[in-house]
Amino acid sequence: MSESSVLLRATGLTKQFPGTLALDNVSMELHQQEILAVMGENGAGKSTFMKILAGIYQADSGTIELEGQGITLNSIRNAQDHGIALIHQELNLADNLDVTANLFLGQEDHAWGWINQSSLYLKAIDLLKRLNIDIDPTTRVSDLSIGQQQLIEIAKAIAIDARILIMDEPTSSLTQHETEHLFTVINDLRERGMSIIYISHRLNEVVEIADRVVVLKDGQNAGDLPKDEINHDNMIRLMVGREMDDARHRSPLPPGEVILEINDLVTPAHPNHANSFKVCAGEVVGMAGLVGAGRTEVLESIFGVTPALSGSISIIDYDGPLHNANQAIDAGIGLVPEDRKLQGIILEMSIRDNLSLASMRDHQKNGFLNFPYEIENSAEQIKAMSIATPDDTKEVQLLSGGNQQKVVIGKWLATHPKLLLLDEPTRGIDVGAKGEIYTLIDKLAKQGVAILFVSSDMEEVLSLSDRVIVMHEGQITGKLTKSELSEEAVMRLATNATATV
Amino acid sequence: MKKILGIFILLVSICVITTIMNPNFLNPFNVHNTLRWIGLFGVIGIGVSFVIISSGIDLSIGSVIALTGALLVQLLTAYNFSVPMALFTCMGLSLVIGVVHGLLITKLKLKPFIVTLCGLLIYRSLARLATDDQSIGFGNEYEGLRVLALGSVPLPGGYSIPFPFIIFLVLSIIAMILLNKTLYGRYLLALGRNEEAVRFSGINADRIVLISYVICSLMGGLAGILFTLDLNSVQPASSGNFYELYAIAAAVLGGCSLRGGEGSIIGVMIGTAILRVLTNSITLLHIPDYLEFAIIGIVILIGVSTDEVVRKYVSSKKVKA
Numbered sequence: 001m002s003e004s005s006v007l008l009r010a011t012g013l014t015k016q017f018p019g020t021l022a023l024d025n026v027s028m029e030l031h032q033q034e035i036l037a038v039m040g041e042n043g044a045g046k047s048t049f050m051k052i053l054a055g056i057y058q059a060d061s062g063t064i065e066l067e068g069q070g071i072t073l074n075s076i077r078n079a080q081d082h083g084i085a086l087i088h089q090e091l092n093l094a095d096n097l098d099v100t101a102n103l104f105l106g107q108e109d110h111a112w113g114w115i116n117q118s119s120l121y122l123k124a125i126d127l128l129k130r131l132n133i134d135i136d137p138t139t140r141v142s143d144l145s146i147g148q149q150q151l152i153e154i155a156k157a158i159a160i161d162a163r164i165l166i167m168d169e170p171t172s173s174l175t176q177h178e179t180e181h182l183f184t185v186i187n188d189l190r191e192r193g194m195s196i197i198y199i200s201h202r203l204n205e206v207v208e209i210a211d212r213v214v215v216l217k218d219g220q221n222a223g224d225l226p227k228d229e230i231n232h233d234n235m236i237r238l239m240v241g242r243e244m245d246d247a248r249h250r251s252p253l254p255p256g257e258v259i260l261e262i263n264d265l266v267t268p269a270h271p272n273h274a275n276s277f278k279v280c281a282g283e284v285v286g287m288a289g290l291v292g293a294g295r296t297e298v299l300e301s302i303f304g305v306t307p308a309l310s311g312s313i314s315i316i317d318y319d320g321p322l323h324n325a326n327q328a329i330d331a332g333i334g335l336v337p338e339d340r341k342l343q344g345i346i347l348e349m350s351i352r353d354n355l356s357l358a359s360m361r362d363h364q365k366n367g368f369l370n371f372p373y374e375i376e377n378s379a380e381q382i383k384a385m386s387i388a389t390p391d392d393t394k395e396v397q398l399l400s401g402g403n404q405q406k407v408v409i410g411k412w413l414a415t416h417p418k419l420l421l422l423d424e425p426t427r428g429i430d431v432g433a434k435g436e437i438y439t440l441i442d443k444l445a446k447q448g449v450a451i452l453f454v455s456s457d458m459e460e461v462l463s464l465s466d467r468v469i470v471m472h473e474g475q476i477t478g479k480l481t482k483s484e485l486s487e488e489a490v491m492r493l494a495t496n497a498t499a500t501v
Numbered sequence: 502m503k504k505i506l507g508i509f510i511l512l513v514s515i516c517v518i519t520t521i522m523n524p525n526f527l528n529p530f531n532v533h534n535t536l537r538w539i540g541l542f543g544v545i546g547i548g549v550s551f552v553i554i555s556s557g558i559d560l561s562i563g564s565v566i567a568l569t570g571a572l573l574v575q576l577l578t579a580y581n582f583s584v585p586m587a588l589f590t591c592m593g594l595s596l597v598i599g600v601v602h603g604l605l606i607t608k609l610k611l612k613p614f615i616v617t618l619c620g621l622l623i624y625r626s627l628a629r630l631a632t633d634d635q636s637i638g639f640g641n642e643y644e645g646l647r648v649l650a651l652g653s654v655p656l657p658g659g660y661s662i663p664f665p666f667i668i669f670l671v672l673s674i675i676a677m678i679l680l681n682k683t684l685y686g687r688y689l690l691a692l693g694r695n696e697e698a699v700r701f702s703g704i705n706a707d708r709i710v711l712i713s714y715v716i717c718s719l720m721g722g723l724a725g726i727l728f729t730l731d732l733n734s735v736q737p738a739s740s741g742n743f744y745e746l747y748a749i750a751a752a753v754l755g756g757c758s759l760r761g762g763e764g765s766i767i768g769v770m771i772g773t774a775i776l777r778v779l780t781n782s783i784t785l786l787h788i789p790d791y792l793e794f795a796i797i798g799i800v801i802l803i804g805v806s807t808d809e810v811v812r813k814y815v816s817s818k819k820v821k822a
Contacts, residue, residue: 154537305701325703335701343701348762357691358702360684367683411702 005031006068007195008084008164013062015048022048023059024219030164035186035196037210041239041491042291042456045219050166053197054086055079085157089169091149095142099152100124102141103159113389123159131155131185147178154185165189166197171205172292181207197306201290203495209459215239232497240487250467252482254280257316260302260419260451265311267297270474274311277469277476279419284441284451286465288458288490293453294474296338299421302376302452303335304328315419329358334412338423338454340401344408345398351389352378354396354407359414381410383471386436402433409440420444422453426460438464458487472496503811504756508771508804515775519782526785529659535781539648540665541727543773544749545744547669547676548720549767553752554680556693556761557606557613559714561598561620562721562748564696566741567628569595569725574637574735582648588726595722596715598624603711613714621745629737638734650730665727669770672720677766689713693761749799751776754804775800 008030015023023045026347027430030036040046051057053064055073062255064071066082073079079086081487083325090292093102100120103354109116111125133151141149150170157165167186171179187198200227206213213225223238259281264274275298279285282369287295301308304324313322328335337343356374363373378392385406389399405425412420425441426434441464445451455461461468468480478493491497519526545562552559569591576582576590598620605616639647649668653661680686688709692699699706724744729735755772757764780802783793 012762059597324705325700326705329703337701339697342695343697346698346762348694349691353687353691357687357704360687361703364684367685369682369684369687471559 001410007032007034007066009065010053011063011065013052013059013064015052015057015059017048022219023052025062026216026219026221027062028214028221029199030195031212032195033190033193035190035209035211037198037206037213038216039199039201039206039213039235039239040216040222041201041458043218044216044239046216047168048219049216050086050168050197050199053079053084053164054166056419057083075161080160080162082164083161084166085160085162085164086166087150087153087157087168087170089172091146091147091153093141094151095149096140098138098140099128099135099144100137102152103137103156104355105156107160127155127159131158132188144425145178145403147174147181150174150178150182151185154189158189162194164195164197166199168199169201170198171200171202173248179205197377201495203235203497206235207231232492236488236491236495236497244273249281252284255281255283255466256448259316260452261312261493262302263312265298265301265313266309267294267301267474268306268309269297270294271309272476274478275471276311277479279450279452281418281448281450282445283465284445284453284466285459286468287452287454287471288456288461288468289471289494291456292473293471293494295471296423297474298471299335299423299452299454302328302419303333303421305335319416329361329415332416332418334358334415334417334419334420336405336408336412336422336425338427340405340408340428341402343406345411346496348395350393351353351382351387351396351399351407355392355410355414358411362415376482377414381407381414384413385410385440400430400433402429402436405433409437413444417449419450419452424455424457425427425453426455426457434460458490461490462487470494504766505765507807507811508754508768508775511800511804512771512775513777515778515782518799519778519785523785526782529661531781531785533653533661533663535777536666537650537663537731538777538780539774540663540667540669541724541731542744542747542751542777543669543722543770544665544672544720544727545748546755546769548717548724549673549745549748550752550755550757550764550766551676551680551689552613552717553749553757553759554655554689554693554761554764555710556696556716556759557710557713558601558617558749558759559620559721560614560617560745561602561624562717562724562745563630563741563743564621565595565598565718565721566622566725566728566744567735567737568624568631569722570729570735570740571628571632571637571724571737573729574639575631577643578637578639578787581760584643589613592719592722595718595725598722599715599718600711603714603716607707607710608715625738628735628740630736632737634737636734636736638732639730640733643730647730647733650727667732668727673766673770680764680766683707685712690762693763695762714719747776750801754801772804775804 006029010028013023013026026049038046048057052059055076055078058074064073071082097270099181103124104120109119121137128135128137133155135148141152170182174182198210207230210230211227213230213235215222218237225234258278258279260279263276266274289295297306300306302313304322304327307323315331315333320330321327322331341347352374355378359377360369363370382392387403387406396404428438441451462485466482468485468490469476470478470490472494477496525531525704535558549559549562570794572594573587573591595617602616602620606613650665652664655661688699688704692706692709696706701787751772752769753759756776776797780793783790783796
């Protein structure tokens, strides 16, 4: 393409967040009438990049040019004035209002605050017709399907005269049919002169719709693919990128007897997929997959906080029912949940009280708290987990993220679990504490505890797991043994890519 | 503990100021009366604090008082129930009310405000229905039973401690033990802060919440019995009106946070005492009684905002340090 066709050019964008360099010198060009796919693994920097273009974040350094003119984007409104609109993955519609009200929210025709309803409806009819969207503008948004709501979001962007449309995972909750319709609309928009930045990690969709692919990896440019080079192998190669340094430092023991056996488990989030697998004593099993693959749901059904729709969960030496978390604890299961502050600990309670929250029931005296146990348990866990605190009566919220996570793990170790489930065990934790948690998991496995953990951190999955279960949209797409384990193999299963390397 | 000290100082100040301005405040008769009222209102203050700690609310207490009071009089005078049977039936009804509130809130996930607001309306009407909307009482009968509310333990100097105050003290001690020494209390405090984390720790959160509504309604029922025995009359349309708000005010003044997860029984005791002493002072100091609510409102605002101001000051110092 010629230089004159470049619509938007970002050069050397860098964005530092506390603790992470989200974007490191990223550059990108978007041409007129182009559908550009931006790809990358979880945490590759896609959303940060898009949010900078949409004016939500400001880059620490780097420049953005629109048609050769340098611009600064310091608010969403500002980006919209330049014709750039972002459609979030989670739709932002007021679903209690009708389609028209949503289309022109903040842009209403009014006189002294009185909305000119009829003129708005006429404009809405005209707009929807131009886009070939067959929706009555007086429908309440809550009565629309997700796919239709997505189309309203697009129409809303057109209503503010956007020239560049950024779509973040637009198909993540659409049916096949709705996805096809969306693609028709997107192609149509391009014909009318719009440019679209399309973020996705669904390889098939990108092959179908993109004119060009830009791949990000660890916050940096990993490469571009022109139309004729867009295929699964090339995309996976770029997403995986650098050679993994061999961090598989764990030396696993041969697995013991089967602790957890799951057959045809169906979770409420993915009612059409049944999954089966086993975890043995002393084994560390990782669950990999992209965000939303249904891994957390599997852990939560094993632990009983979100009961499964069907299927069987059996735990060694336990014959009782498994319908709620209380019974799961009886069976010897512990869960370190995904959202530490919301689900794992009670921030305003003391370290000591948090550490005994799950195990106190087994040490109570006729309903009364067992204070000697509590003190002893707290001292024991603080030592075992090396929680950095001089005083266990301090509130947990005063601890660092890493130490808070150790409190959550300690709370479960106090119940002496046979099976420990960990959901994103090191998310938002600094490197030092990460290492300590890995060492601890290794130690627990050596003591014969079965470990099943979910992680979106590829290095963590590769280095910690004896075995990896990969999920894609609610379905287990593969199980990899230590020797079969590679980032490419995991990504291939996680994106459900069918082509061979 | 600082908070308790703060409201305790507030209570003492009100007492001292009132005594200086009208020494009759310390008159044995006035002390007896004030303690009796503290006891009667304290019972519902303790009840509602459990609900507030669970991060809920109970607006139906005043109507529960009217309903159980009306029921007690009717059962004894019109239906010839034996005293134990009548008391048992009244407490049984309060228990059922608490269970229904708890089930609607935990199983149907209705908002506590709505559930107990509907309760407030329904039980009030039922009380009027049960009494044909007539004011009723025991007349000269059941003097023995009424000792429960009217009796007292004599002290030297003409002073005496009324039975309702002793009942209140005993219930307060039980409540303190329940809240601070048992699994139930620990789970309730935890749940008021973070229900999700409690569920993820394998605790049956619904049951904890349900029990808090049962405690609150039982206390309401007991207060209904005591108030009725004390006053020897029930006006079904007005008895107990606004009492839930006194109870909530006492709990909040005593340090219960409406956000849940925070509260102490000693605080609620002091909070109740402040409200009753204040009402008493207004009478003793000949302040026009139409100013009563305004003064109570202002004192609660001072009590609560002082705490917030102190907390903000402390946390801003913490940040600097």
